Amino acid sequence: VLFFILCILSCSKKSNKYIIDDFSKPVYDTLVPYENPIMPYGVAIFRIEGHVNDTVSIKFWGIEREYINEFSDEWNMDYYGGLDVQFEFYPLDATEGEIKVECSIQ
Secondary structure, three states, rough: OOHHHHHHHHHHOOOEEEEEEEOOOOEEOOOOOOOOOOOOOOOOEEEEEEEEEEOOOEEEEEEOOOOOOOOEEEEEEEOOOOOOEEEEEOOOOOOOOOEEEEEEOO
């Protein structure tokens, strides 16, 4: 029964994970919601962790933040489906580092 419940709850989830270590170009991605999800959407989640040698810019679901040196952050925003959720990474002045990114809608 627990397995069945977990399967149903995860049916509406969409997520992507990245490791960004190439700072020569921007990174773009879009999470496209299911048209008729079994469970309604309720949240857009963004997690980021890493280190860089200078400033980078991250934009998720219309909100932009800049990071420098070592950082870890998580954003939880209301999301009710119907619209694509964009993720954008801009290296700005950074030339090296490693950033782990996870974005999801559920």
